[in-house]
Each structure stands twice: as C-alpha cells, then as structure tokens.
Amino acid sequence: MTNRPEPPPIIKGSWEDLLDQAEQLFDQQNDAAIPIFEKVVNGLCRLSAHQRLAADRRLQALLIDAALELQQYLCFRDRYAEALAVNEQVRVLLPEDFQHDFKRQAAAIRLQAGEVDTALAELHAMAADEENGDWGDLLFAALRVRQFAAAQSAVEAAERWVEKTYGGEKQVQKQDQERDRDAAIERAYVAFLRARLAVGQGQPGEALRWFGQAVQLDPDYGDNPQSIYIPLINAGAYAEALTLIRLDHHLPNRAAFWQGVALWRTGKVAEAEQQWRKAVKAEAPAANSVNYAELVLAHYYLGDHEGTGLASVLHAVRQGVQTEENFYLAGLGWALRNDMAAAHIDLQMAQMRHKSLAEGRKLGHDLWQLCTDLLDESKQKQLLGYFEDAQIQRRT
Numbered sequence: 001m002t003n004r005p006e007p008p009p010i011i012k013g014s015w016e017d018l019l020d021q022a023e024q025l026f027d028q029q030n031d032a033a034i035p036i037f038e039k040v041v042n043g044l045c046r047l048s049a050h051q052r053l054a055a056d057r058r059l060q061a062l063l064i065d066a067a068l069e070l071q072q073y074l075c076f077r078d079r080y081a082e083a084l085a086v087n088e089q090v091r092v093l094l095p096e097d098f099q100h101d102f103k104r105q106a107a108a109i110r111l112q113a114g115e116v117d118t119a120l121a122e123l124h125a126m127a128a129d130e131e132n133g134d135w136g137d138l139l140f141a142a143l144r145v146r147q148f149a150a151a152q153s154a155v156e157a158a159e160r161w162v163e164k165t166y167g168g169e170k171q172v173q174k175q176d177q178e179r180d181r182d183a184a185i186e187r188a189y190v191a192f193l194r195a196r197l198a199v200g201q202g203q204p205g206e207a208l209r210w211f212g213q214a215v216q217l218d219p220d221y222g223d224n225p226q227s228i229y230i231p232l233i234n235a236g237a238y239a240e241a242l243t244l245i246r247l248d249h250h251l252p253n254r255a256a257f258w259q260g261v262a263l264w265r266t267g268k269v270a271e272a273e274q275q276w277r278k279a280v281k282a283e284a285p286a287a288n289s290v291n292y293a294e295l296v297l298a299h300y301y302l303g304d305h306e307g308t309g310l311a312s313v314l315h316a317v318r319q320g321v322q323t324e325e326n327f328y329l330a331g332l333g334w335a336l337r338n339d340m341a342a343a344h345i346d347l348q349m350a351q352m353r354h355k356s357l358a359e360g361r362k363l364g365h366d367l368w369q370l371c372t373d374l375l376d377e378s379k380q381k382q383l384l385g386y387f388e389d390a391q392i393q394r395r396t
Contacts, residue, residue, distance in 0.1 A: 015040055015062050022066070026073050029352065037070035045089060052093075063090060064098065071105065072356035080113035100126070104137060108358035111141055120150050127157065135161070139193050143200045144360070151200060155193045162186045188218035195228055204237035208244070223250045230258060234366045238262040253282035257294035260301060264373070276302050287316035287326070296329050300336060300374055309333060324353040328367055335371075335379050343379075347386045362388040 010016045018040050025033035044052060044063040052060040067090040074083035084106055091102040103126055110119035123141055127133040135158035142151035166183035195210035207228060215222045225244040232241035242262050248255035260275035279298035285291050299309025310333030317326050331346035347363075355361050368387035371380060377392055384390040 019062060019066050033073055037066055040066040041070055045093060075109060075358050076352055076356040080109055083109050112358045112361060116145050136193055148201060151197050155197050158193060159190050162190055184217045188214045188221060192221060199231045199235055204232055204240035208240055226254060233258060233262055238266050251291045253279040254291040254294045257298045287321045293325055293329060304336060324350045335375055340382055347383060351386050360388055362386060365389050
C-alpha cells in the first residue's frame with residue numbers, strides 16, 4: 001500500500017495559520033473568530049488577481065474558504081447584513097461559476113433573515129439566466145417558506161424554457177439522438193419539480209403521477225424514489241409513500257427503514273418492526289453516506305437497547321464526520337437513553353450547523369417528527385426549542 005504524503009505544515013503567521021485559528025474559534029462558538037476571519041478576507045481581497053491565482057490558485061482558494069466560513073459564523077450570530085456585505089465584497093473578485101454560487105448563498109441568507117420577497121426575486125433572476133440558472137433553486141426555496149405562488153411560477157417557467165429550447169424536437173431533429181436525450185432529461189426534471197410541488201400543495205396522487213412521468217422520461221429517477229417518498233411521509237401521505245417505497249431496490253436499508261416508519265405511523269407496529277430489523281441487518285453504509293441516518297434511526301426505533309446506533313454515530317463524530325445530521329442523531333440517541341444534558345449539547349451543535357449554512361434558524365420539522373415518534377412528552381418539551389414550528393403532538 002502506498003502511503004499518502006503528509007500535508008505540508010502550516011507556517012506560523014501565514015494566511016493558512018490565521019484561517020486555522022479562526023476555524024478553531026468558530027468551533028468553540030467564540031466571537032473572537034470574526035476579526036481573524038475579516039483579517040484574512042480583507043487582506044486577500046487587497047492582493048492583485050495575479051497574486052491570488054499564483055501557485056495553483058492557492059490564495060484564491062483560501063479567500064473563498066475564509067469568506068464562506070465568515071458568512072457562516074455571522075449567520076449563526078444573526079448578523080445577516082454583515083454576512084451579505086462579505087458575500088458581495090468577495091463575489092466580485094471571483095470567476096463566474098463561483099459568483100453564481102455566492103449569489104445563491106446570498107439569497108439563502110436573505111431568506112433566513114426574513115427578506116423573503118427579495119430572496120425569491122434574486123433566485124428568480126438567477127434562474128432566468130439560461131447559462132447557469134436552475135428553477136429548482138427557486139422552487140425549493142419557495143416551498144421551504146410555503147410561498148406556493150412563487151413555487152408554481154418556478155415550475156411553469158422551467159416548463160416554458162424546456163419547450164422553447166426543445167419544442168418540436170421530434171419533428172425537426174429525429175436523427176439527433178443526443179439532443180433528443182437532452183430534451184427527455186430536461187422534461188423529466190420538470191416532471192420531478194411538479195411532483196415536489198404537488199407534495200407541498202397536499203396533492204399526493206398528483207405527486208405520484210408526475211414522478212412516474214419523470215421516471216419514464218429518465219430512468220435514473222427510479223434509483224432515487226426517496227426524493228418523493230420521504231417528503232410524502234413527512235406530509236402524512238403514507239399510502240402513496242408506500243407505493244414508491246416498495247419500488248426502491250437501490251438501497252435496502254433506506255427502503256426498509258422508511259417503510260417501517262410509514263407502517264408504524266398507520267398503526268402496523270409488528271410489520272414496522274419487521275422492516276426495521278431488516279434495515280439493521282443490511283450492509284452498513286459509511287458514516288458520511290446518504291443513507292447512514294436510516295441505519296442509526298432503525299436501531300433507535302427498535303429501542304437501541306444495546307446502544308449500537310448511538311455508539312456508531314458517536315464514533316463517526318469522534319472520527320471527524322461532524323455534520324448537522326450526525327449531531328442531530330447523537331442528540332436524539334442521548335435523549336432516548338435519558339441523558340438530556342448530552343442531548344442538549346449535540347442538538348445545539350446540529351442547530352448551529354443548520355443555521356450557519358443559512359438553511360433555517362432552527363432544525364427542520366421533518367426532524368421534529370422523528371422526535372415525536374420516539375420521545376415522550378416530557379422530553380419533547382425540553383427539546384422543541386431547537387426545531388422550527390415544533391409542537392407537542394403525541395401519536396396514539
């Protein structure tokens with residue numbers, strides 16, 4: 001086996017050293033991080049483009065990292081105007097593709113700050129840019145804040161763009177199979193967006209119909225039915241969700257876990273437990289994989305009597321996989337084991353990450369629903385402050 005070379009040591013007083021100091025203070029939720037981040041950002045902004053791009057764009061990459069992390073910390077502290085100022089300061093110095101990413105981040109910051117109309121208008125303008133635009137960005141942002149008129153307009157605009165670009169395709173360019181394939185992929189994406197809109201509007205039957213059309217146009221959607229059935233479960237449309245879950249053969253533990261949730265919430269406890277046992281017996285995914293949470297949660301729904309689920313996620317956190325998801329899972333696991341002090345610590349860390357990325361000031365309602373499944377009312381009352389629109393809603 002070939003050993004990977006160790007990264008070069010950080011030179012004291014260098015830009016890398018300053019950024020490392022700021023990052024450590026960020027992790028400690030220490031506001032002393034802010035002036036250090038600002039020193040790095042302002043100093044690198046003053047350099048010429050030639051200096052930033054030298055040596056394989058080393059200083060340009062540092063500038064981007066520092067600016068993003070400074071924005072994140074300022075969002076965590078509710079200092080949104082300052083975060084937006086940093087975004088604009090750095091954005092104008094970056095290549096077009098990075099400018100697009102920074103613009104999207106600025107819209108997310110405005111959305112979290114409560115500037116909903118401005119944020120949605122910015123996303124609309126970005127989506128209308130045919131070079132880099134994605135009407136899905138506007139749709140999902142609008143659904144997040146329950147602005148269904150904006151969500152509807154996003155889907156309609158996406159559909160108009162597809163028809164403008166590929167309309168009459170079959171008659172004009174039948175011989176161009178690659179272009180026909182591109183048209184099918186774009187139409188499948190619009191169908192998928194319509195499916196997600198239908199879920200948000202409380203039309204699960206329409207969601208199934210549109211998702212079926214997406215799969216027909218682009219079979220790759222068939223490998224990811226969770227993109228519809230998990231939102232359907234969160235919306236309480238269990239029958240429709242089960243229709244799709246039973247077609248999910250791509251990740252067995254994912255399908256088994258969510259099938260168990262849908263069955264359990266409709267009173268079929270024995271069948272649900274059978275699915276969760278199947279989920280924990282499936283091949284364990286890596287701690288940073290897309291379906292790792294389902295493995296841990298299956299253990300939790302089965303009681304996690306031996307602490308297997310919690311031990312797994314604590315190990316992942318100690319190994320550096322310190323994501324919002326893992327901190328949430330750790331907090332929930334501690335609550336199940338009646339250690340509410342530890343539960344608070346980890347849920348605070350999960351909320352911090354969620355908020356700093358401008359994904360919302362509090363954790364999502366979908367995560368709260370899992371808490372209402374697993375925790376008694378006393379524990380729920382202690383933890384509901386970490387979740388948006390949370391309320392005690394015991395299931396019987």
